[in-house]
Amino acid sequence: MTGVRSRYVVATGGGILVLLGMFPVAAAVISLVPLPVLGGAGIVLFDSVAASGIQTLARADLERGENALIVATALGLGLIPIAAPGFYHAFPADVLVVLDSASAPAASWPSP
Numbered sequence: 291m292t293g294v295r296s297r298y299v300v301a302t303g304g305g306i307l308v309l310l311g312m313f314p315v316a317a318a319v320i321s322l323v324p325l326p327v328l329g330g331a332g333i334v335l336f337d338s339v340a341a342s343g344i345q346t347l348a349r350a351d352l353e354r355g356e357n358a359l360i361v362a363t364a365l366g367l368g369l370i371p372i373a374a375p376g377f378y379h380a381f382p383a384d385v386l387v388v389l390d391s392a393s394a395p396a397a398s399w400p401s402p
Contacts, residue, residue, distance in 0.1 A: 310317040352358045370377050371390055378389045 310320060347361065350357050350361070352361065378386055381389060
């Protein structure tokens with residue numbers, strides 16, 4: 291999102307996350323961030339992921355039948371939990387953890 295591509299910045303961010311995991315009091319202070327701020331950051335994050343997916347689809351050769359089939363299957367599997375919430379009701383609870391999120395079934399298909 292910011293364009294920073296330094297491994298030191300990523301390592302520093304990872305170190306901060308480890309420290310927050312080891313010291314719950316510090317994590318509690320971070321949890322005081324207002325919900326509208328978290329919502330705004332979430333919108334930017336998920337929209338960036340969506341834009342990246344759209345760019346990938348734009349580069350894919352959808353004229354080839356197998357690529358179009360992969361995209362159609364991934365979209366269909368991703369829409370099942372949204373369009374038919376009870377579709378997976380007969381599956382074991384352990385499997386429902388993965389299948390009830392719309393992104394997990396769709397992401398399991400190889401990209402074109």
